[in-house]
Amino acid sequence: MSPxxxxxxxxxQYDANxxxxxxxxxxxxxxxxxxxxxxxxxxxxxxxxxxxxxxxVRRLTQMNNAAFxxxxxIIIDACRARPDLKFVVITSSVVGWTSRKFGRLSGIxxxxxxxxxDSEFYPGQGFLxxxxxxxILRSQTKMTWRHERAILPRHGMRQGIVMADICCGIGDFAxxxxxxFQPARIVALDHSKSSLDYARQVMREFDIRGIEYTYGDxxxxxxxxxxxxxxxxxxxxxxxxxxxxxxKELYRVCKPGGRVYITNEKNSHCLGEPRAESIRWxxxxxxxxxxxxxMDVELGPKSRRYLMEAGFEDIxxxxxxxxNLDGDPQDFADIIAAWADVYAGEMATxxxxxxxxxxxxxQGFQDHIFxxxxxxxxxxxxxxxxxxxxxx
Amino acid sequence: xEPVHHELAGEPTFAPMIQIEMEIKTFVSAWRHCDYVSTxxxxxxxxxxxxxxxxxxxxSSAFNELLEVAxxxxxxxxxxxxxxxxxxxxxRIELTFPCVPEERQFYEEAMSQATGTEARExxxxxxxxxxxxxxxxxxxxxxxxxxxxxxxxxxxxxxxxLVVDLPLEGLRH
Numbered sequence: 001m002s003p004x005x006x007x008x009x010x011x012x013q014y015d016a017n018x019x020x021x022x023x024x025x026x027x028x029x030x031x032x033x034x035x036x037x038x039x040x041x042x043x044x045x046x047x048x049x050x051x052x053x054x055x056x057v058r059r060l061t062q063m064n065n066a067a068f069x070x071x072x073x074i075i076i077d078a079c080r081a082r083p084d085l086k087f088v089v090i091t092s093s094v095v096g097w098t099s100r101k102f103g104r105l106s107g108i109x110x111x112x113x114x115x116x117x118d119s120e121f122y123p124g125q126g127f128l129x130x131x132x133x134x135x136i137l138r139s140q141t142k143m144t145w146r147h148e149r150a151i152l153p154r155h156g157m158r159q160g161i162v163m164a165d166i167c168c169g170i171g172d173f174a175x176x177x178x179x180x181f182q183p184a185r186i187v188a189l190d191h192s193k194s195s196l197d198y199a200r201q202v203m204r205e206f207d208i209r210g211i212e213y214t215y216g217d218x219x220x221x222x223x224x225x226x227x228x229x230x231x232x233x234x235x236x237x238x239x240x241x242x243x244x245x246x247x248k249e250l251y252r253v254c255k256p257g258g259r260v261y262i263t264n265e266k267n268s269h270c271l272g273e274p275r276a277e278s279i280r281w282x283x284x285x286x287x288x289x290x291x292x293x294x295m296d297v298e299l300g301p302k303s304r305r306y307l308m309e310a311g312f313e314d315i316x317x318x319x320x321x322x323x324n325l326d327g328d329p330q331d332f333a334d335i336i337a338a339w340a341d342v343y344a345g346e347m348a349t350x351x352x353x354x355x356x357x358x359x360x361x362x363q364g365f366q367d368h369i370f371x372x373x374x375x376x377x378x379x380x381x382x383x384x385x386x387x388x389x390x391x392x
Numbered sequence: 393x394e395p396v397h398h399e400l401a402g403e404p405t406f407a408p409m410i411q412i413e414m415e416i417k418t419f420v421s422a423w424r425h426c427d428y429v430s431t432x433x434x435x436x437x438x439x440x441x442x443x444x445x446x447x448x449x450x451x452s453s454a455f456n457e458l459l460e461v462a463x464x465x466x467x468x469x470x471x472x473x474x475x476x477x478x479x480x481x482x483x484r485i486e487l488t489f490p491c492v493p494e495e496r497q498f499y500e501e502a503m504s505q506a507t508g509t510e511a512r513e514x515x516x517x518x519x520x521x522x523x524x525x526x527x528x529x530x531x532x533x534x535x536x537x538x539x540x541x542x543x544x545x546x547x548x549x550x551x552x553x554l555v556v557d558l559p560l561e562g563l564r565h
Contacts, residue, residue: 028456030423062427062453064460065530072519096450096563100537108520187445200442214445222445 010060012038014045019052021045024059027067035070042071046078046085053085057102058092058117059220072105079109087112094216117217134170134198136338139331141172144234144263144383146327147320149180155316155387156259160184161229164253166218166246167191167236171199174211182210183230187223189216219245225252234263237306241294247310254390260312261387266300272371272379279371279379282364286343292351300384312388322381324372332372332379340365406477406484409437413473416490419463426463429474430456437476437483441561450560454538455485458556461527462489468550481561486545491552496544499552502528503542506535539563 010025021042029035045053055075057063063071075087089105091098093116105112157163161183165174168188178186188211190196196213203211216222218236231254237243250260267290270283290297299306300319307315324332344362353361372379410433419425434452441447455474462472470490477484491499505514505528515536518529534540538558545553 026427028427028460061449062456065457065533066460069519076520094446096446097453097537101533104516104519104537108516189445196443212439212444214443216445222449 010038012041014041016048018054019045019049020054020056022056022059023063023071024057024061026061027063029064029067032066032070035067039070039074042074046074046082049085051084051086053087055087055089057098058090058095060098061095061222063101068101075105075112076109079111083111085111089114090117091115092117092217092220094220094222134195136335137170138172139335141176143322143326143331143335144320145173145176147322147383148263148385149176151318151320151385152177152181152261154318155261155385156230156389157181157183157261162227163187163230163232164189164223164228166221166231166233166250168195168199168213170195171202171211171213173232173234174199175202175206175208177232178208178210184210186211187214187228188212189214189218189221189223191215191217219249221249221253223253226255228254229258230254230261231258232261234261235265237262237303238264238297238299239290239295243296243299243306244310247306251310251312251390256390256392259387259389260307261385262303262307263383263385264299264303265297265381265383267297269300269382270368270380271382272368273377274374275367275371278364278367280364282361282368285361285364286339289343289347289351293347300382303384303386307386307388310388311391313391314389315386316388317384317386319382319384322383324377324379329372329379332381333369335381336365336368336372336379404479406479406482408475408477409483411473411475413471416467416470416472419472419489420467423463426456426459430459433474433476437478447560450538450563451483451558454534454540454556454558454560457530457534458485458487458554461530462487462554464527465489465495466492468492470549470551482557482559483561485556485558486553487556488547488551488553490550492550496552498528499544499554502531503544503554506531506540506542511535534558 010023010027012021012023014021023038078085079087089102089112091102091114093099099114099116103114106114157177159182162185163183165186165188168174168190169192171188174186174188177183188199193215196215199213202208203213218233219242231250233246233250237246240246254260267286268284270279272279287298304315304317326332340362344358344365348358348361368379371377412429412433430452434448434455438444438448438451468490473488475486505511511532515529515532518532531542534556535542538560541557543555545555547553
């Protein structure tokens with residue numbers, strides 16, 4: 001028997017609280033008998049539920065026709081036997097075939113509907129993904145790169161490695177890494193199709209090779225396990241409502257002995273002189289505002305705990321401060337202005353903040369810009385870098 | 393590897409990418425070979441697609457069905473050959489395997505149904521029907537869900553060659 005035979009290929013579960021049957025992994029049986037326990041579980045779920053049964057196939061990587069037919073048959077039969085029961089099949093836009101294949105079922109039985117899980121991956125992130133934000137993202141990466149290019153080798157970056165950049169956004173970090181460190185291969189994943197389109201356009205225009213951009217959900221990736229020497233995930237755990245799910249996936253795709261590298265902020269520690277008090281007040285409020293939308297932009301110093309709890313060892317943590325002295329102070333000021341537009345604009349409006357609050361909130365950003373551009377001023381944006389090794 | 397030649401006038405040239413050969417007896421000795429071969433070849437040929445991970449997943453899904461069909465055929469002695477070649481957004485699978493005469497007739501009929509206008513309806517009827525999916529239905533599904541174009545070609549000896557063109561790069565979900 002090979003090690004392959006010992007690996008669990010798929011898993012079926014039933015969550016009674018949510019009335020959700022889920023099946024994940026690779027389901028390619030030769031005979032339907034091999035699905036016996038899973039089919040019994042689905043039948044049992046159908047017998048117990050009222051109203052709606054959710055069938056979650058978001059993490060179903062593969063399913064052959066024999067298995068698809070077996071499960072479909074049970075669902076279709078249940079629709080005919082119990083017209084009161086509705087089925088909602090939750091597919092993933094990442095797994096290309098699932099929506100097409102399961103989508104056929106709704107054409108057969110009207111009580112079966114298909115919901116494709118897609119834009120709701122990251123609640124609140126829509127604020128940060130509008131097209132106008134791209135130049136700001138580029139400026140941010142340019143400013144952090146001055147520091148990270150020196151820091152990365154201490155966290156496992158070296159020539160010839162196989163790496164993944166998860167939540168790669170517009171792909172500019174992957175491009176900088178490719179030029180500076182020449183890894184053998186970079187897989188760069190993001191859930192934003194428009195960001196990936198931009199990244200691919202840049203790759204074509206500048207004839208960049210060695211980066212594979214792929215569409216996916218960081219908390220449920222199609223990538224095989226244990227294949228990367230280094231997995232980077234920058235500024236993303238902090239804007240995900242359940243960062244531990246992403247870390248679990250980063251751990252899974254990292255090779256034993258490889259490292260996972262994360263960067264995050266602690267927004268309340270943004271600082272500036274002069275006008276320090278106003279700046280401090282505003283960034284404290286930024287943290288609360290993100291908290292309202294289930295994002296933790298105070299996560300930076302918590303990185304060590306998160307990595308430990310995810311099972312990593314040899315955890316290394318360091319910080320750096322992006323400042324107005326990193327190149328052109330106007331770049332720093334432009335970033336703050338963009339933050340002000342989004343945070344004191346759409347986000348504050350969405351939370352229902354009044355004009356008085358918004359005016360004071362916005363003033364702090366103005367004062368931060370003032371500090372950045374002042375000939376004797378100093379303005380800072382602190383970043384926490386952390387990495388951990390997956391045990392051998 | 394030999395280049396792929398096609399005699400049809402106006403047929404685009406498909407550039408060879410990868411080929412795997414094995415004794416058919418070895419192939420049918422374990423069901424998991426379908427999964428092994430489809431997964432391995434999908435990874436190899438998807439590296440330079442615009443989204444390699446998504447393409448690999450789709451290709452493996454379609455190719456595995458084809459391999460499972462071949463696995464369930466009645467065979468004589470001989471070799472199984474899987475060849476993948478490419479023309480633009482289309483990947484071509486050529487699956488050659490030994491096959492008894494009755495099976496050849498089955499494949500010719502199945503392939504002609506898969507290319508017919510009623511393919512989609514036939515497929516839906518099969519999903520809502522009581523019977524387990526036949527090999528014919530599996531081929532239909534390739535046409536319906538993956539926009540595959542299928543045909544049968546003559547092969548040397550007692551072998552048959554299934555040719556499946558998969559335009560996965562342009563497939564929207």
